[in-house]
Amino acid sequence: MPSTYQKPTQKDVAEASGFAVTTVSRALADDPLIAEKTRExxxxxxxxxxxxxxxxxxxxxxxxxxxxxLVLDPHGEILDFSGSMISGLxxxxxxxKYHITLTQHQSGEDPMDPIRHIVxxxxxxxxxxARTEPDDPRVQFLIDAGFPFVTHGxxxxxxxxxxxxxxxxxxxxxxxxxxxKGRRRLMIIPPSAxxxxxxxxxxxFKTAVARHRIxxxxxxxxxxxxxxxxxxxxxxxxxxQDNRPDGLICPGEIAAISSLAAIDDLGxxxxxxxxxVAKQTSPVFDLHRPRIDTIHEDIEAAGQFLARxxxxxxxxxxxxxxxxxxxxxxxx
Amino acid sequence: MPSTYQKPTQKDVAEASGFAVTTVSRALADDPLIAEKTRExxxxxxxxxxxxxxxxxxxxxxxxxxxxxLVLDPHGEILDFSGSMISGLxxxxxxxKYHITLTQHQSGEDPMDPIRHIVxxxxxxxxxxARTEPDDPRVQFLIDAGFPFVTHGxxxxxxxxxxxxxxxxxxxxxxxxxxxKGRRRLMIIPPSAxxxxxxxxxxxFKTAVARHRIxxxxxxxxxxxxxxxxxxxxxxxxxxQDNRPDGLICPGEIAAISSLAAIDDLGxxxxxxxxxVAKQTSPVFDLHRPRIDTIHEDIEAAGQFLARxxxxxxxxxxxxxxxxxxxxxxxx
DNA sequence: TCAAGCATTTATAACGTTATAACTGTTGTC
DNA sequence: GACAACAGTTATAACGTTATAAATGCTTGA
Numbered sequence: 056m057p058s059t060y061q062k063p064t065q066k067d068v069a070e071a072s073g074f075a076v077t078t079v080s081r082a083l084a085d086d087p088l089i090a091e092k093t094r095e096x097x098x099x100x101x102x103x104x105x106x107x108x109x110x111x112x113x114x115x116x117x118x119x120x121x122x123x124x125l126v127l128d129p130h131g132e133i134l135d136f137s138g139s140m141i142s143g144l145x146x147x148x149x150x151x152k153y154h155i156t157l158t159q160h161q162s163g164e165d166p167m168d169p170i171r172h173i174v175x176x177x178x179x180x181x182x183x184x185a186r187t188e189p190d191d192p193r194v195q196f197l198i199d200a201g202f203p204f205v206t207h208g209x210x211x212x213x214x215x216x217x218x219x220x221x222x223x224x225x226x227x228x229x230x231x232x233x234x235x236k237g238r239r240r241l242m243i244i245p246p247s248a249x250x251x252x253x254x255x256x257x258x259x260f261k262t263a264v265a266r267h268r269i270x271x272x273x274x275x276x277x278x279x280x281x282x283x284x285x286x287x288x289x290x291x292x293x294x295x296q297d298n299r300p301d302g303l304i305c306p307g308e309i310a311a312i313s314s315l316a317a318i319d320d321l322g323x324x325x326x327x328x329x330x331x332v333a334k335q336t337s338p339v340f341d342l343h344r345p346r347i348d349t350i351h352e353d354i355e356a357a358g359q360f361l362a363r364x365x366x367x368x369x370x371x372x373x374x375x376x377x378x379x380x381x382x383x384x385x386x387x
Numbered sequence: 388m389p390s391t392y393q394k395p396t397q398k399d400v401a402e403a404s405g406f407a408v409t410t411v412s413r414a415l416a417d418d419p420l421i422a423e424k425t426r427e428x429x430x431x432x433x434x435x436x437x438x439x440x441x442x443x444x445x446x447x448x449x450x451x452x453x454x455x456x457l458v459l460d461p462h463g464e465i466l467d468f469s470g471s472m473i474s475g476l477x478x479x480x481x482x483x484k485y486h487i488t489l490t491q492h493q494s495g496e497d498p499m500d501p502i503r504h505i506v507x508x509x510x511x512x513x514x515x516x517a518r519t520e521p522d523d524p525r526v527q528f529l530i531d532a533g534f535p536f537v538t539h540g541x542x543x544x545x546x547x548x549x550x551x552x553x554x555x556x557x558x559x560x561x562x563x564x565x566x567x568k569g570r571r572r573l574m575i576i577p578p579s580a581x582x583x584x585x586x587x588x589x590x591x592f593k594t595a596v597a598r599h600r601i602x603x604x605x606x607x608x609x610x611x612x613x614x615x616x617x618x619x620x621x622x623x624x625x626x627x628q629d630n631r632p633d634g635l636i637c638p639g640e641i642a643a644i645s646s647l648a649a650i651d652d653l654g655x656x657x658x659x660x661x662x663x664v665a666k667q668t669s670p671v672f673d674l675h676r677p678r679i680d681t682i683h684e685d686i687e688a689a690g691q692f693l694a695r696x697x698x699x700x701x702x703x704x705x706x707x708x709x710x711x712x713x714x715x716x717x718x719x
Numbered sequence: 720t721c722a723a724g725c726a727t728t729t730a731t732a733a734c735g736t737t738a739t740a741a742c743t744g745t746t747g748t749c
Numbered sequence: 750g751a752c753a754a755c756a757g758t759t760a761t762a763a764c765g766t767t768a769t770a771a772a773t774g775c776t777t778g779a
Contacts, residue, residue: 115766146491
């Protein structure tokens with residue numbers, strides 16, 4: 056490619072096809088006013104020249120950015136959450152006119168900042184983010200602004216587009232598994248309580264242990280955002296106390312690995328002194344030894360749904376119709 | 388925010404400050420021709436109005452996109468590679484005028500496609516990608532096109548900006564560890580041989596085992612892109628053969644987990660029948676039990692370096708000065 | 720005092736696209 | 750045969766910015 060290469064514009068297509076620039080623009084936009092023959096001629100000329108519309112010009116003129124913005128939380132909560140989510144989003148967005156841009160807010164920062172910035176400066180046509188809180192200010196802000204968005208996770212606010220994993224069912228299912236193995240003193244390592252998904256998980260845990268009238272330990276001070284060695288330390292201390300749990304529910308692989316380390320280091324035997332059920336998001340954990348009893352969550356599927364939903368919402372679909380709750384899938 | 392909200396433009400700043408639009412433009416660009424007093428007045432007016440330049444207009448006029456494009460390989464090679472890389476990139480890019488866009492090519496597709504597309508259509512000012520091959524066509528294309536880019540991984544091509552992990556040193560170090568433990572029949576699970584980093588790793592492995600005059604098994608048919616259960620299957624078969632290795636080197640956590648599963652399922656004892664050294668990219672693996680002997684690679688640091696390097700290259704720095712080789716850091 | 724020089728500022732045009740309104744030529748109606 | 754209606758095409762202007770060239774006013778030197 057010579058450095059003098061100049062991208063063909065509509066003007067070039069117009070000259071090549073013998074029509075006016077306006078006609079080219081309409082034809083390429085499939086305007087029904089344009090005669091079919093004309094449309095074909097122009098399409099051919101455009102293809103021959105390798106014409107691709109200039110995004111900046113389109114964006115300037117129409118105000119539409121053809122961008123969807125992914126706002127990521129600080130790194131490190133779920134192993135490979137971002138990678139899987141991105142993979143799902145990218146797959147759906149590929150082949151459309153949309154691009155994905157990335158923003159990641161620092162741990163200290165206000166999560167509202169990137170959202171506000173993107174909306175105020177029209178940096179995208181729609182937003183994706185995860186880890187919602189019941190009364191999430193980001194969601195409220197976007198609803199008020201009338202800005203298209205989708206979330207991974209529900210809220211208690213007015214209806215919007217979301218995808219979520221049924222963490223209540225996950226916790227219930229996990230309790231059933233442990234109960235079925237004869238476990239009667241269960242404990243869950245809850246994600247940070249401020250997230251909606253954590254509340255659902257806790258609800259599921261509480262109702263399931265209540266139904267069986269067994270002990271359900273729900274420590275307050277655990278936090279998925281906690282570095283894993285903090286989970287290790289806290290759990291280890293708990294396991295050394297009297298009346299330690301004999302069944303443990305982990306909301307993710309990091310918690311599972313941390314827990315197994317604490318169990319192992321205390322000389323407890325998995326499957327004898329204690330059983331563990333964990334949420335699994337990565338296939339490689341099938342190969343973990345000792346085997347971890349898991350329940351699957353598919354983050355990539357979430358990304359796919361969210362991308363599709365957002366594109367639909369941008370094109371006018373009602374957010375209330377764009378909701379999906381993924382059911383837990385048994386690990387094995 | 389009312390839906391009638393209109394972003395302030397330079398025109399608004401011009402009216403508010405009493406200067407012409409052109410002057411505003413120059414002042415905000417810190418043009419030295421503008422008087423200091425004027426610059427201050429305009430800066431104040433812009434700040435008061437909350438003026439933010441319109442990216443589309445700037446891009447259309449200047450041809451600069453203020454975008455750096457991250458081209459990701461198909462998902463799933465290294466656990467959380469994308470997430471860590473993105474985190475590093477995003478941290479450096481935050482606060483600059485640049486945005487990050489994402490492209491991920493499908494496993495079947497030509498890796499050149501997204502690169503060509505981005506360059507031909509001026510979709511970014513610079514490119515980041517990983518997993519280079521010695522004679523990487525993407526690198527050659529970009530050098531020929533004079534398009535700024537940085538890679539995670541070296542090539543044998545003309546000098547360009549890169550960041551790499553010293554996989555030769557990694558392999559040597561891993562061999563030394565195993566040798567120190569009395570292991571004399573070593574084996575490495577090599578990443579797909581077409582990547583530069585794999586060749587380096589193999590070189591390091593070969594030279595180190597040759598120095599000690601010990602056996603070095605280098606199976607041809609392993610592949611990091613292989614689903615982990617394929618690694619498991621192949622390794623398991625190998626461990627069942629005569630003269631099985633007593634020291635194993637894993638290029639990543641997925642390979643390590645798969646290997647440990649094969650070892651465990653065959654009833655071999657880690658630390659007795661065989662020792663494993665693995666590359667570690669995620670802190671949580673410190674908590675893996677049994678403990679895995681690891682050597683660290685910091686992907687986030689790679690992302691940070693690459694972002695800084697790319698921004699410098701876009702601003703005219705010579706690519707040859709933007710190279711860094713990360714040294715392996717012992718796990719414990 | 721006046722031209723030249725200088726420091727600032729500004730008018731104009733252009734980037735590539737699309738929305739709006741205007742134009743052309745044909746058909747159909749009375 | 751005049752005119753309305755319509756299908757199809759096009760000229761014009763505008764989105765918000767910056768590069769270029771031009772203009773303004775002030776200072777300086779002879």
